[in-house]
Amino acid sequence: MTRTASSRLVLSTVFLATALMAAACGGDDAATDTASTVVADASAGASDAASEMTDESSAPSEDGPVEFAEGTTMAELAEAGTIRVGTKFDQPGFGLQNLEGVPEGFDVEIAKLIAAGLGIDEENITYTETPSRIREEVLETDQVDVVVATYTINDERKLRITFAGPYYVAGQSLMVRADETRISGPEDLSDTAIRVCSVDGSTPSENIRQYLGAETQLTLFDVYSKCAEALAANQVDVVTTDNVILLGLVAQSEGAFTVVGEPFTEEPYGIGVPLGDVEFCEFINDTLAAAAEDGSYAEAWASTAGEIEGATDPTLPAAEPCS
Amino acid sequence: MFSVVALVGFVILAAVVVRRLVDQGEFAAELWSPLLWPGDDLFVVVWRRILAGLTTTLTAAGLTIAFSLVLGTLVTIVRVLNGRVARAPLVVLLELLRGAPVVILIFFTARLLPTIGINLPLLWYLVIGLTAYNFVVIGEIVRAGVSAVPRGQVEAAAALGMTHTQVMTAIQLPQAFRIMLPALISQLVVIVKDTSLAAIVLTGPQELLRTGRTIEQNLNNPLQTYLVIALVYIVLNGLLSWVAVLTERRVATRGQRAGRARRGAGRIQIVD
Amino acid sequence: MEAVTDNLGLFVSGYWRSVTICLYALVGSLVWGTVLAVFRVAPVAPLRQFGAGYVLVVRNTPLTVMLFTTAFVLPQLGFNAPFFWLGVLGLILYSSAFVCEAVRAGINAVPTGQSEAARAIGLDFGQSLRSVILPQALRTVVPPLGSVVIAMFKNSAVLGAFGVGGDLFSVSNRLTSAQGYAVAPVLIGVLVGYLAITLPTGALLSVLERRVAIAR
Numbered sequence: 001m002t003r004t005a006s007s008r009l010v011l012s013t014v015f016l017a018t019a020l021m022a023a024a025c026g027g028d029d030a031a032t033d034t035a036s037t038v039v040a041d042a043s044a045g046a047s048d049a050a051s052e053m054t055d056e057s058s059a060p061s062e063d064g065p066v067e068f069a070e071g072t073t074m075a076e077l078a079e080a081g082t083i084r085v086g087t088k089f090d091q092p093g094f095g096l097q098n099l100e101g102v103p104e105g106f107d108v109e110i111a112k113l114i115a116a117g118l119g120i121d122e123e124n125i126t127y128t129e130t131p132s133r134i135r136e137e138v139l140e141t142d143q144v145d146v147v148v149a150t151y152t153i154n155d156e157r158k159l160r161i162t163f164a165g166p167y168y169v170a171g172q173s174l175m176v177r178a179d180e181t182r183i184s185g186p187e188d189l190s191d192t193a194i195r196v197c198s199v200d201g202s203t204p205s206e207n208i209r210q211y212l213g214a215e216t217q218l219t220l221f222d223v224y225s226k227c228a229e230a231l232a233a234n235q236v237d238v239v240t241t242d243n244v245i246l247l248g249l250v251a252q253s254e255g256a257f258t259v260v261g262e263p264f265t266e267e268p269y270g271i272g273v274p275l276g277d278v279e280f281c282e283f284i285n286d287t288l289a290a291a292a293e294d295g296s297y298a299e300a301w302a303s304t305a306g307e308i309e310g311a312t313d314p315t316l317p318a319a320e321p322c323s
Numbered sequence: 324m325f326s327v328v329a330l331v332g333f334v335i336l337a338a339v340v341v342r343r344l345v346d347q348g349e350f351a352a353e354l355w356s357p358l359l360w361p362g363d364d365l366f367v368v369v370w371r372r373i374l375a376g377l378t379t380t381l382t383a384a385g386l387t388i389a390f391s392l393v394l395g396t397l398v399t400i401v402r403v404l405n406g407r408v409a410r411a412p413l414v415v416l417l418e419l420l421r422g423a424p425v426v427i428l429i430f431f432t433a434r435l436l437p438t439i440g441i442n443l444p445l446l447w448y449l450v451i452g453l454t455a456y457n458f459v460v461i462g463e464i465v466r467a468g469v470s471a472v473p474r475g476q477v478e479a480a481a482a483l484g485m486t487h488t489q490v491m492t493a494i495q496l497p498q499a500f501r502i503m504l505p506a507l508i509s510q511l512v513v514i515v516k517d518t519s520l521a522a523i524v525l526t527g528p529q530e531l532l533r534t535g536r537t538i539e540q541n542l543n544n545p546l547q548t549y550l551v552i553a554l555v556y557i558v559l560n561g562l563l564s565w566v567a568v569l570t571e572r573r574v575a576t577r578g579q580r581a582g583r584a585r586r587g588a589g590r591i592q593i594v595d
Numbered sequence: 596m597e598a599v600t601d602n603l604g605l606f607v608s609g610y611w612r613s614v615t616i617c618l619y620a621l622v623g624s625l626v627w628g629t630v631l632a633v634f635r636v637a638p639v640a641p642l643r644q645f646g647a648g649y650v651l652v653v654r655n656t657p658l659t660v661m662l663f664t665t666a667f668v669l670p671q672l673g674f675n676a677p678f679f680w681l682g683v684l685g686l687i688l689y690s691s692a693f694v695c696e697a698v699r700a701g702i703n704a705v706p707t708g709q710s711e712a713a714r715a716i717g718l719d720f721g722q723s724l725r726s727v728i729l730p731q732a733l734r735t736v737v738p739p740l741g742s743v744v745i746a747m748f749k750n751s752a753v754l755g756a757f758g759v760g761g762d763l764f765s766v767s768n769r770l771t772s773a774q775g776y777a778v779a780p781v782l783i784g785v786l787v788g789y790l791a792i793t794l795p796t797g798a799l800l801s802v803l804e805r806r807v808a809i810a811r
Contacts, residue, residue: 090540097537099368101375101529133768141437200768219678219758222523225540226667230758233670235678252543329641343672422793423786424752427764431782434771438778516657523659523756532659546668553660560655 068118073273073280077145078118085111086130086144086272090223092248093305094150103127107148109300110167110271110288114146117287131222133201136160139274146284147272150245152203153320162277163270164284166317167297170242171263172204175249177231178258183238185261186211195219197227197236204241207265224249232256242267244305251308259310268317281322292316344546354544358551369538376534377555383446383530384515387453388461388507394454395462399469400491402462421459425517428452430524445528449521453514460510468503469495508567512560519556531555602770609766610788616683616762617748617792623687624747628694635699638720646695653692658750661689666757678758686754690747697743701736702728734807741800748792763788 068074077083087107088095094105112122130138130149138144139161150170153163176183182194189196192213198205200220212218219236221227227239228249239246243263250257273280291297297316305311344350357365398417402410420428429452436448472495480490522532529537535552539545634646653661665685666678676684705728713723755764767785771778 089537096540099365099372099538099541101372101537137434137437141440141442143437143442220760221758222756225536226758229545229667230670230678233667234675235670235681235758254543325639326641329639329645333641333645340672347671349671419786419790422749422790424749424764424789426752427767427782427785427789430764430767431778434778435782512655516655519657519659520753523753532657532663546671549660549663549668553656553664556657556660557652557655561651564655 068283069279072283073145073277074118074283077120081120082124082126083111083115083118083120083146084126084128084144085115086128086135086138086147086149087111088131088149089127089129090131090225091150091245092252093244093308093311094248095148096248097129103129104304106168106301106305107150109304111146111148113291113296113300114148114271114284114287117283117290131201132199133222135201135272139272142274145273149272150242151270151272152242152267153270154203157272158323161272161275162281162322163320164273164281164322165270165288165319166268167271167288168244168269168314169317170244170267170269172207172240172265172267173243173246173259173263174261175231175239175241175246175257175259176237177234178256180237180260183260186264189213189217189238192217194238195236196238196240197221197230198240199224199227202241203267204265208240228253228257244308244311247308247310248305250310268320270320278322285319285322288316288319349546354542354547357542358544358547365542369542372534372538373531373551373555376529376531377559379446379528379534380515380518380530383449383453383518383521383528384511386450387457387514388511390450390454391458391461392465392507394458395460395465396496398458398462399465402466403469403491404487417459417462420455423456425453425456426520426523428455429520433524445521449518449528449530453517456517457510457514461507464503464506464510465499468499468506471502472498505567505571508563508570512563512567515560515563516556602766605766605770606763606784606788609761609763610791613751613762613764613788614792616679616686616751616754616759619683620686620690620747620751621744623683624690624694627687628691629698631691631695632698632702633724635695636702650692650695653689654696656689658686658689658753661685662753662757682754682757682759685757686747686750690743690750693743693746694740697739698732698736700739701732701734704735705731737800737804737807741797741804744800745793745796748796749789752789 068078085108087103088105089097089103091105091107095103095107096105097103108127111125115122115125128138128144130144130147132149135147135149135151136157139147147161151157151163152170153166157163174183174186174189182188182191186208188194189208189211190213194217196208196212196217197219198208200222205218205220209215209218219227219230221230224239224241224245227236230236231239232253239249239257243259246257246259250259271284273284288297291300292315298313301313306313348354356363357369360366398413401413429449432452432455433445433448436443436451469491476494476498477490480494485493518530519532521528521530522536531552535548539548542548631646631649634642635650637643637646662682662685665681665688669681669684670676709727709731710723713727718726751762752764755762755768759765763785767781770781
C-alpha cells in the first residue's frame with residue numbers, strides 16, 4: 001500500500017467512524033415511560049418571582065409563562081431549556097439504564113418533575129451516570145445541575161454540596177441468597193466467615209463496618225449489579241444497602257435472593273445541588289410539595305419502584321431547611 | 324498416541340464445563356435469543372446498542388492513534404533535532420508516562436481535568452488518557468521507522484542540497500510511515516483493547532464493554548452477553564492483526580530496501 | 596500534599612499489595628506461558644491447536660473482559676475463591692498468552708540445525724527441548740519477555756476494579772472520590788508507587804539481559 005493510499009485509508013476510517021458515531025448519537029430514542037403531567041400552583045415559596053407552571057405536554061421555552069428571578073439557577077436552566085441530571089444507571093426501580101440507553105426509575109421521575117417545574121421537556125434532560133462515590137464531585141466540578149441518585153443526606157456530604165428534599169426515606173437492610181440460614185440481622189455479621197458486599201463510597205458501606213468482625217469481610221465494587229452477581233455466584237454472602245434498592249435486586253433475581261431483617265438505619269434521600277444554592281434548593285422543595293399535592297409524586301412512585309413487590313408507597317417527607 | 328490422550332483430555336474438560344452450565348440453566352433460550360436469534364423482539368435493540376458501543380470504541384481508538392501519531396512524530400522530531408541537554412526533561416517525562424498503567428492515566432484524566440475547569444464529553448477523557456500513554460510508544464515506533472530508512476536516501480537528499488527538515492519531511496517520514504505501518508496497526512489493537520478500561524473508570528463513555536454491562540443488567544444474562552462482547556472484540560482485533568500481517572508482507576515484497584528496513588521497525592509487537 | 600503525607604501508610608500498604616499481585620502473576624504466567632509455548636511447538640496436533648487457539652483468543656480480548664470472566668463467570672460455574680485469587684488468575688491467564696509468544700519467538704530463533712542435531716544423537720522431543728533448545732532460547736527470550744513482564748505489572752492496576760481491594764489503584768480511588776482529597780497529589784503518589792515497581796524491574800531486566808547475552 002502506498003503512503004498516500006494508507007493515510008487516506010486511515011483518514012477515511014476515522015471520518016467514517018466519527019460520522020457513524022454522530023448518527024448513532026442522534027438516533028437514540030427518548031426516554032420510555034411517560035412522566036406525570038405537572039400542573040402546579042402559581043405561588044412558589046421563597047423565590048421572588050411568581051412561577052406559573054405549564055402542562056408538560058406544551059412546548060417549553062423561554063417564551064412560556066415560566067419565569068424566575070434573574071441570576072438564579074432556575075432562570076439559567078429555564079432559559080437554556082436543558083438540564084443535566086446525575087442519576088444511577090444500575091439500580092432497578094430508581095435509576096436503571098434501559099436498552100435504549102436512557103435511565104428509568106423513581107429518581108428519574110423525580111428529576112423529570114423538577115425539569116417540568118422549570119419548563120424543560122423530558123427530551124431535553126441529559127442524564128449522566130453518577131455512581132455513589134462521585135456524586136459530590138460532579139456537582140463540585142459543574143458536570144451536572146442536580147443529582148438524584150438514591151442520595152442519602154448526611155452531614156459530611158453537606159460540607160461539599162447542598163441537599164434539597166428529602167423526597168424518600170429508605171432504611172439500610174441486608175440481602176442474602178434465599179437458602180441462607182446464618183443471617184437474620186446485622187449482629188450476625190460479626191462472624192468473620194461471612195462475606196459482605198457493598199458499593200464504594202456509599203453510606204451503607206460505611207455504616208456496615210461497625211457490625212463486621214474483620215475488615216477483610218467487606219468487598220466493595222463500583223456498582224450494585226456486581227454485588228448481586230457476586231451473591232448469586234456464592235462469592236459473597238450478604239449484600240447491604242438501602243432496602244428499596246435491595247427489593248429491586250430481589251425482584252430481578254427471580255427468587256434467588258431475599259431481604260432479611262428489618263431496616264436498621266434511616267436513609268433520607270435528598271437531591272444534590274451545588275453548595276450554597278439555597279434558592280434552587282427551595283425551588284425544588286416547592287416543586288416536590290406541589291407534586292405531592294396533585295398526585296404526580298404518587299404516580300411517579302407507582303409507575304416505577306412501586307411496581308416492585310414488597311415496596312410500600314411513600315408519602316413525601318417533610319423538607320429539611322435549605323442551607 | 325499422545326494426540327489421542329490430549330484430545331480426550333480436552334473433550335472431558337469441555338464436557339465438565341458444559342454440564343455445569345446446563346445445571347445452572349445457562350442454555351435457556353431466553354438468555355440467548357435476544358443476542359443471537361434475529362426473530363426475537365429485542366434482537367434489533369440489543370444489536371443497535373452493541374453497534375453503538377462498537378462505533379464508540381472505534382472512534383476512541385481512531386482518535387487516539389491519530390493524535391498519538393501527530394504527537395509521537397513531533398516528539399521524535401524534537402528528540403532528533405535537539406541537543407542532549409534540551410532532550411533530558413522530555414525524556415524524563417516520556418519515561419514517566421510510559422511507566423504508568425494506562426488505566427491510571429485514564430482515571431486521573433477524568434478526575435483531574437474537571438477540577439481545573441475543563442469539562443469535556445466523556446469520550447475525550449478516554450482519548451486524552453489513551454493518547455498520553457500511546458504517543459510515547461508510537462513515538463518510538465516512528466523513531467525506529469525513521470532510522471530504518473536507508474542512509475543512502477538521506478545522503479542523496481543532503482547531496483541534493485535539502486535542509487535537515489526537508490530531508491525529514493519529504494524523504495524520511497513518508498518512507499518510514501510505510502515501514503512502520505504493521506507495528507502501528509498492532510498498536511491499534513492494543514488501543515482498542517484499552518478502550519475497554521473506560522468501563523472500569525467510572526465516568527467513561529458508552530463503549531463496547533460498558534454497553535455489554537447495560538445489556539446484561541437489563542436482560543439478566545451476564546454470561547451470554549459477555550461471551551458475545553468478547554467475540555466482537557476477538558473478531559475486530561483479529562481482523563486488525565490480520566491486516567497488520569498483510570501489510571507487513573506487502574512491505575516486505577516491495578523489494579530491495581524492505582528487507583533491511585523491516586528489521587526493528589516493522590516487527591509486530593507481541594506485548595500489550 | 597497532605598493527601599499523601601496523611602495517608603502514607605495507605606500508599607505503602609497499597610504498594611506492597613500491588614507488588615504481591617505482580618509476583619504471583621509473574622510466577623503463574625511464566626509457568627503457564629512456557630507450557631503454552633511447548634504446546635505450540637509440540638508434535639501433538641491437538642496440543643498445537645489448543646495453544647494456537649488459546650493465544651488467538653486471549654491476545655485479542657481485553658484484559659477487562661478476561662477479568663469479568665474470572666471474577667464473575669467462573670464463580671457462577673461453581674468455582675469460588677476470594678476475589679484476590681480470581682483477579683490474579685485472570686491476570687495470569689491473560690499474560691500467559693504474551694509470555695507464550697515471547698518464548699516461542701525465542702525457541703524459533705534457535706537454529707533448526709540444533710534440534711535436528713539433537714534428534715540425530717538420539718534425544719527425544721522432551722530431552723532435546725530441555726537440554727538443547729530451551730537454554731539457547733532463553734537468551735533471545737529475555738528482551739521481549741521483559742516487556743511482557745513490565746506490561747503485566749502495569750496491568751495489575753486493573754484488578755482494583757474487580758473486588759481486589761487495597762492495591763494502589765483502589766487506594767487512589769478511595770482517596771480522591773470518597774474522601775475528596777485533591778487529585779494531583781494523589782496522582783503523583785500513585786504514579787511514584789507504580790514507577791517504584793516498573794523502574795526496578797526494568798533495571799533488573801537490563802542486568803539479566805546483559806548476563807544472559809555474554810555467553811553468545
